[in-house]
Amino acid sequence: MEKKKLILPHGIPGHNLGEIEREVPASEPPAWPVNDKLKEVGKSVKRYDALAKVTGQAKYTADIQLPGMLYAKFFRSDTPHANIRSIDISKAEDYPGVYGIHLMKTDDGNYPVVKYAGQPLGGVAASSLAIAEEAIKLIEVDYEYLDFVVDVEEAQHPEAPIVHKEKIASQTDGGDVGVTHDGTQANGNVVGPSTGSFFGGPRGDLEQGFKEADVIVEHVYRTQVHTHLPLETHGVVVDWKPGNMVVYASSQNTAAMRDELADYFDISKGEVRVISEYTGGGFGAKHSAGVYGPMAATLSKKTGRPVWLMLDRKEEHISMGNRPNSIQYLKIGAKKDGKLTAIQQRSHGTAGVGLGAGVGRIAQVLYECPNFATEQYDVYTHAGPGAAWRAPGNVQGAYGVEQAIDEIADKLGINPLAYRDVIDKSDIRKVERQRGAEKFGWSRRKAPGSDSGPVKKGMGMAQSTWPRFVTLDSTAEVRIMRGGAVEIRSSVQDIGTGTKTVLGQVVAEEFGIPTEDVSVLIGDTYFPTGPGSGGSVATGSITPPARNAAYKVKMELLEQIAAKWESDLSNLVMEEGKIVDKTDDSKSVSFKDALKGMRTSQIIATASRSDDYGGFQQPWGLAHGDLGSVQFAEVTVDTETGFVKVDKIVAAHSCGRPLNPAQVESQINGGVIQGLAYALYEYRVMDKQTGFMINANVDQYKLPYAMEIPEIESIIIEDYSGTSSTDAYGIGEPANIATAVAIANAVYNAIGVRIYEIPITPDKILKALNKI
Amino acid sequence: MNRDNLKSKNESESSPEKTRKGISRRGFLKGAGMTTVGTVALQSGVLGNTLDEQSLDEKAIGPDAELIKLKVNGESHSLAVEPRMTLASALRDKLQLTGTKVVCDRGACSACTVWIDGKPVNSCLTLAVEVQEKEITTIEGIxxxxxxxxxxxxxxxxxxxxxxxxxxxxxxxxxxxxxxxxxxxxxxxxxxxxxxxxxxxxxxxxxxxxxxxxxxx
Amino acid sequence: MNKFSWYEAKSVEDALSKVNATASDILGKAPNSSSVIFKAGGIDLLDLMKEGLVNPSTIVSIKNIPGLDKIEYSEQDGFKIGANVTLEELENNAVVKEKYLALHQAVAHAGTAQLRNSATLGGNLAQRTRCWYFRSIDHQCYRKGSGTCYAQEGENEFHAIMNNKTCASVHSSSVSTALMAFNATVEIAGPNGKTRSVTMEEFFVDPETDSRTENILASNELITGIAIPAVNENVKSFYIKQGARESHDWAIADVAVVMEMSGGKCNNAEIVLGAAAPVPVKAEDAAKKLRGKSINESVASSAGKASVKGATPLANNAYKVPIFRSIVKRAILNAV
CATH class of the missing domain: 1.10.150.120 ([2Fe-2S]-binding domain)
Known part of the structure; x- marks a missing residue:
């Protein structure tokens, strides 16, 4: 392949900004300078679809209504563990308004074993949702009831009821690409351990490491199960006509859904079209077509009509994913000078009937430590399956690691912020600590528990890392049309993260036109395949192809103009809405007029994500570097009532080249608030007596609302690495990892006692203070 | 105070035998997942008073769909609704005003907020039949x-x-x-x-x- | 929701002649072709109906009955508030805010602004508990006739810490906490033009007395209004609600304190705890600590302690005890 050399910005402005020379394919566009010198990129351009959203015009999947459409509803198990002897649907079938019923069967033709309360067993399509619900009440199931277990500790007992007697294959959980499970048979309900990640396995000698340690911190940390609760539930509208299945989906991965459905029904991918124009939140749980996609499609095929199947709130809570809990044993040793000598981690967590309850790789990679080992176990329980959620595993893992590091600092008598300077080699986090501490006013921090009076203030901080993941199978198409249209097309979707807007900005920058002049057509698998919106991969994966495709189109247009002007192509520039020959003032045409003069109706180019400049390719995509972040928390703890309130969060983050700072800030706010909810409020409540989730609604599942929202200040640090034509990365995961543990560290600073379990509800504070 | 005593006293004039005694409360609910949906026979004669159904039926709406009028964003609409239809559903499913979102469906999230006579209410906890005389304003109307x-x-x-x-x-x-x-x-x-x-x-x-x-x- | 017919009652008499059950009468029972119940604001009822717990055949709307939406006030007699007055109207009543601060605070913290625009005072009093077992179609609990209170051995962090051995649910009306502290009475209309007036303590009944519901309303009775006795300018009050969050939430613990002060001393006091027991309870031992005393931190603190004396918390709700101690103390100190 023909190569050329590019000089790209490298480093952090105000810290170590420099340049780096990279050899790149000749087809790559020229290097962009830092954001300051760009017109559209790096600016807080208004969100593309805000107008549709604020006027109620945005059509989400739940809003789709098609002629002749039926409404479908799952019928679900009302017991957590049972064999099904028979299901009688005769009354439901005869119920007026019912058009189709589909019962789920295993490959060998049997009814599935019920493994959690609320497990889908079949679906009913009817002329209205109410009729579907009524018909479901007429379905009679004859169960053979079996013992069940919903508690992660009880499930590990040798006598516990077994959830899966069969092997469960490796589970892909969407947001995280680490290898966590190999599909081996569980020992009872316990699977594992997983001992490695793509960063490698255990290293060094733990025993020796702890021997060398001057201080050791050893605790068990616990985190809860919480459910994603996207405001729009999972669901689809499927209109399956012969040879053409159109699926409107509330999805964060249209292409994956298309592939799944084509596979499931053994039809060509070309026959399936998945459209996600608007998706009402996902947070990791909406990568797959799940059971609901095939169910709606089956009912559509059966009835010959479009079928609407959106889950209700209870179904969403119970069956559509959650962040698994964790019980983490963690032991960390350090020398007097602070250097870490050994880290030992052992975790158990439950993703219900699913897998993916590891605690990530924060312990492995955040700090240098020669001796390290982790054992991460999955424990099956009779509960709904877990799903990826913003930095899967790592949020749980950080809760242990970053408290333990704080505690070591305390034992060594070093300020926890200064201690990170000793053990953390990351350049970006160093800058984040400096700038964050200044903005936060870290110097105000007092000794733990030193406030007098019953209401105490505290400050804490915590750090995180997330790799720069990229999906190589990411393609964008850019087209310009004679007469004026500029379009970017890809199947990548915008679930509220702002993908539409940044794609518009990138194309606009390349063409030298305002962002608003670019049409962004995405969220449709009739367009080239884009990445999923998960793992913070979307921006880093799809913006370089978008720019490269625009660059190709631009060069083709310039070639046409150069030919017409008899100019040297290399003298033509396209900027500020015009094309000019920089050697001849008389040769100038506006971008709009240039489009009018195109030889063909359109110029179209596609581009796919290429290997990172410098070549950091991993077999499963790309990951290098460090989307490091540092967050600071200030809290108030009422030691009489046990209530914690977060007053302020300062969040210092990097995402490579930030393309749209306002949207980056919005996602940071989101990560912080979800972290705060995790730290203080939300948890799934399973009743051990009956096996049901008993707070499967919005009323009793406690989430923060306006009064719980602290002042949030974000610091977005440009961090150029010269790795692609946009050098941009995501922010969804990094924003969410450090918040909960920063709050826990602040609570410790307020009351002088550590809380090892979240959510930090008043009972835990009062217990820690020996008040109950 | 004993409620059963109170009730038998109140009912004594019309129907002395209709106390709450003997009423099965099992109904169709499941005790800890021990029964199967729809297999418990419906209870009959569980209620004390005899309803003057004739007089009620004459003026009652439903239970099947009947035409009502709603004034939404200044425009009048005639639509057929069952009394159980919520305002949120009427707006979304009947009038295609899908800007109003249903999230919790129980008044706990306020996503379905619309104004009734200028005051914000949860359209998921409001029945369409209740607001026939009212001015309804949705996101599409402001x-x-x-x-x-x-x-x-x-x-x-x-x-x-x-x-x-x-x-x-x-x-x-x-x-x-x-x-x-x-x-x-x-x-x-x-x-x-x-x-x-x-x-x-x-x-x-x-x-x-x-x-x-x-x-x- | 199951299908039902809809009837707009023209008067209290009209409504009473139509209904034959309360929502509680038919709660947990299979749909019946002749169950006719009331609905006012419908906040609680529609929640129960959507869960499938209440399935009436006809709903009689009492929302538009003339006269039930009035607030009357006189310095001598205090308030007469119609059952259909919305919480929002009550929240914005200037006299309530000035003279009955605890009531204003309780109302302003009830639900959301949206809910308060629909929710009526009568409906707020008659609402059912938010116990998660009770609210779940999947659990046939004591209140639904099974004899099993799942909270005893189950998940009980939001449940009662007093009188909790039969049913550990707590009543959800935080407005009642304040009304009881002001010694309000509930006006009830029955058949044949009969009316009765009961105190808040009489209105609420223990689970042992009636497993089925938390109040004395019979199938053919209707709350028509609330009367609140007059208060003089020496009456000070305060209400504190502690929920899992400060934004809209049910109380984990709430308290209303009403004190009649005279020259720095407390002549008389009422302290009512909400979310402590299955129904709101007067903390008489705590109130005694205030009567005849000058109010200071130590007196308030002793009342706080007395308020939860004898509490019998369950496995997960002992934390409520110190919370009550604290908010009772704080409410007292804030009132004066």
Whole structure:
């Protein structure tokens, strides 16, 4: 392949900004300078679809209504563990308004074993949702009831009821690409351990490491199960006509859904079209077509009509994913000078009937430590399956690691912020600590528990890392049309993260036109395949192809103009809405007029994500570097009532080249608030007596609302690495990892006692203070 | 005070035998998952009073769909609804006004907020038959893409949408609040919005947008 | 929701002649072709109906009955508040805010602004518990006739810490906490033009007395209003609600304190705890600590302690005890 050399910005402005020379394919566009010198990129351009959203015009999947459409509803198990002897649907079938019923069967033709309360067993399509619900009440199931277990500790007992007697294959959980499970048979309900990640396995000698340690911190940390609760539930509208299945989906991965459905029904991918124009939140749980996609499609095929199947709130809570809990044993040793000598981690967590309850790789990679080992176990329980959620595993893992590091600092008598300077080699986090501490006013921090009076203030901080993941199978198409249209097309979707807007900005920058002049057509698998919106991969994966495709189109247009002007192509520039020959003032045409003069109706180019400049390719995509972040928390703890309130969060983050700072800030706010909810409020409540989730609604599942929202200040640090034509990365995961543990560290600073379990509800504070 | 005594006393005139004794409370509910859906026989004669069904039927609506009139965003609509149809469902499914979102369906998230006679209420906990004489305002009625409400403008300006699913409810709440509180501070804005759930964590920008809109109203 | 017919009652008499059950009468029972119940604001009822717990054949709307939406006030007699007055109207009543601060605070913290625009005072009093077992179609609990209170051995962090051995649910009306502290009475209309007036303590009944519901309303009775005795300018009050969050939430613990002060001393006091027991309870031992005393931190603190004396918390709700101690103390100190 023909190569050329590019000089790209490298480093952090105000810290170590420099340049780096990279050899790149000749087809790559020229290097962009830092954001300051760009017109559209790096600016807080208004969100593309805000107008549709604020006027109620945005059509989400739940809003789709098609002629002749039926409404479908799952019928679900009302017991957590049972064999099904028979299901009688005769009354439901005869119920007026019912058009189709589909019962789920295993490959060998049997009814599935019920493994959690609320497990889908079949679906009913009817002329209205109410009729579907009524018909479901007429379905009679004859169960053979079996013992069940919903508690992660009880499930590990040798006598516990077994959830899966069969092997469960490796589970892909969407947001995280680490290898966590190999599909081996569980020992009872316990699977594992997983001992490695793509960063490698255990290293060094733990025993020796702890021997060398001057201080050791050893605790068990616990985190809860919480459910994603996207405001729009999972669901689809499927209109399956012969040879053409159109699926409107509330999805964060249209292409994956298309592939799944084509596979499931053994039809060509070309026959399936998945459209996600608007998706009402996902947070990791909406990568797959799940059971609901095939169910709606089956009912559509059966009835010959479009079928609407959106889950209700209870179904969403119970069956559509959650962040698994964790019980983490963690032991960390350090020398007097602070250097870490050994880290030992052992975790158990439950993703219900699913897998993916590891605690990530924060312990492995955040700090240098020669001796390290982790054992991460999955424990099956009779509960709904877990799903990826913003930095899967790592949020749980950080809760242990970053408290333990704080505690070591305390034992060594070093300020926890200064201690990170000793053990953390990351350049970006160093800058984040400096700038964050200044903005936060870290110097105000007092000794733990030193406030007098019953209401105490505290400050804490915590750090995180997330790799720069990229999906190589990411393609964008850019087209310009004679007469004026500029379009970017890809199947990548915008679930509220702002993908539409940044794609518009990138194309606009390349063409030298305002962002608003670019049409962004995405969220449709009739367009080239884009990445999923998960793992913070979307921006880093799809913006370089978008720019490269625009660059190709631009060069083709310039070639046409150069030919017409008899100019040297290399003298033509396209900027500020015009094309000019920089050697001849008389040769100038506006971008709009240039489009009018195109030889063909359109110029179209596609581009796919290429290997990172410098070549950091991993077999499963790309990951290098460090989307490091540092967050600071200030809290108030009422030691009489046990209530914690977060007053302020300062969040210092990097995402490579930030393309749209306002949207980056919005996602940071989101990560912080979800972290705060995790730290203080939300948890799934399973009743051990009956096996049901008993707070499967919005009323009793406690989430923060306006009064719980602290002042949030974000610091977005440009961090150029010269790795692609946009050098941009995501922010969804990094924003969410450090918040909960920063709050826990602040609570410790307020009351002088550590809380090892979240959510930090008043009972835990009062217990820690020996008040109950 | 014993409620059973009270009831038998009250009922003694019409029907002395109809006390609550002997009424099965098992109904169709499941005790810890021990029964199967729909297999328990319906109880009959469980209720004390004899209903004068004739007189009720004459004036009652339903249970099947009947035509009602709703005045939404200044326009009158005739639509057939069952009495059980919520206003949210009537707006969304019958009038295609899908800007109003249903999230919790139980009044706990305020995503379905609309105004009834100028006051914000949960359309998921309001029946369509109840609001026939009322002025109903939805997100589609407070501003249009061509002529935005100042709160809508401010939401765009301050990036107060992420996934956008809570946005209509937020705007219906914030815009009503500003009508009555022209110059609020942050705490007042938070208090006004404390029933509106957002999962993306857009609240800080919603606060900013609301404060900023207050200066333009 | 199951299908039902809809009838707009023209008067209290009209309504009473139509209904034959309360929502509680038919709660947990299979749909019946002749169950006719009331609905006012419908906040609680529609929640129960959507869960499938209540399935009436006809709903009689009492929302538009003339006269039930009035607030009357006189300095001598205090308030007469119609059952259909919304919480929002009550929240914005200037006299309530000035003279009955605890009531204003309780109302202003009930639900959301949206809910308060629909919710009526009568409906707020008659609402059912938010116990998660009770609210779940999947659990046939004591209140639904099974004899099993799942909270005893189950998940009980939000449940009662007093009188909790039969049913550990707590009543959800925080407005009642304040009304009881002001010694309000509930006006009830029955058949044949009969009316009765009961105190808040009489209105609420223990689970042992009636497993089925928390109040004395019979199938053919209707709350028509609330009367609140007059207060003089020496009456001070305060209400504190502690929920899992400050935004709209049910109380984990709430308290209303009403004190009649005279020259720095407390002549008389009422302290009512909400979310402590299955129904709101007067903390008489705590109130005794105030009567005849000058109010200071130590007196308030002793009342706080007395308020939860004898509490019998369950496995997960002992934390409520110190919370009550604290908020009772704080409410007292804030009132004066």
């Amino acid at each position: 501003g249009t893409p061509e002529k935005l409400h100042p709160v809508q403008e401010a939401f765009i300006e301050h990036d107060a949408t992420q996934c956008g699913f809570c946005t209509p409810g937020m705007i219906m709440t914030a815009s009503h609040f500003l009508q009555n509180h022209p110059n609020p501070d942050l705490e007042e804005v938070k208090t006004a919005l404390r029933g509106n759930l957002c999962r993306c964590g857009t609240h800080p920008n919603v606060f900013k947008a609301t404060l900023s809109a207050s200066k333009k109203m």
